Amino acid sequence: MTNAAVWTAVHQERAALARDLATLTADQWRAPTACAGWDVHDVVAHLVDTAKTTRRSFLRDMVVARFDFDRQNAAGVTRERRDDPRDTLAELRSVVERTSTPPAPLGTRLVEAFVHGEDIRRAVGLRGDYPIAQVTQALHLQLRTTVKMGGGKERANGLQLIASDAPVDSGAGPQVRGTALALLLAVSGRPLSPGEITGSGAPELCARAAS
Template sequence: MATTPDPWGTIHRERRALLADMEGLTPGQWATPSLCVGRTVQDTLAHMAATARMTPAGFFLKLARSGFRFEAMTAREIAELTAGTPADTLDAFRARLDSVSHPPGPVDSWLGETVVHAEDIRRPLGIVRAYPTEALTRLADFYRRSNLIVGGKRRAAGLTLRATDADWTAGTGPEVRGPILALLLAVTGRRIAHGELEGEGTPTLTGRG
């Protein structure tokens, strides 16, 4: 029986690539709205740093302290890691490049956290990254089967997703075609990728948010 490769090596490499892209950003770039609604580029990197230092026990403790309100807990973590300068936030992220700590949840969600939030940062800044195809197809498979936090299963339901730049097809129903990264972003609710998609199922997918 085949085993699923451990994604942590990819996670660590992608963190390093994002760090390299963010070193030298201007104050205006740090303040740019990310693809995460209501969060700047700095906020989103702070969230990534906070997640990389979290443990399952720490997650439940902080969730309880926030009245079991996930968004309130997340906001407190971001506020803590953005209280200083952008350089301080970057240092907090740098300190966790090789971390394997994480909140409770499947390991693919932390690979997804790394790749999708990196795009949340890079796209508004006009930075292009060629992610490993294997990571993108793995994540597309994960999110189309899961409603965990981002609701990917709901968006992909009843549709065939077909990558035009990778050997990957999944699902049944009207087809949605496009680059694998665009499919991943659309399934995770990033509208910025909608214009890269085509096929009879595209209005259904994009209409689901």
């Protein structure tokens, strides 16, 4: 998949998320998400920060954070989180078309857009509509990237993941079946609703996602 196709999907998702965020109430902006300690407003601020991040600024921020990813992310949220959520939303709209990125595979922009998009939407009872080819690309990236580097390789070890809506059949072991999006969320450490994934390996994957 070309870089242009990746950025097109990312830009479309940022714009779609901005439209959804415009409908939220003040209470929904404060809703807790699957990102520990972050509410919806925090996750939006994080998306703004990462959209503005360049390779140079990432390295600078990591030095300031003493190479602690959690500290670096927290600093970014503090930097971009406005007092009024509507102002943070305005910042998100301003970065919809940006193509800056930290020093990581470009596919991580898809992972971030889809996974954090679902973090937000699921916290407030919404669902996204994501392009299946790009979701599949994001899933394959997570399956070959270690958890330490933000992926989900270890969570899928010893399991066979089969997507019901995409050409994904990865690994060997007890089977886990679900949509490519559900599998992406699970290997990314996100909780799922009952029945989103099935098969003899589903309880194990859910347990790993929750740990």
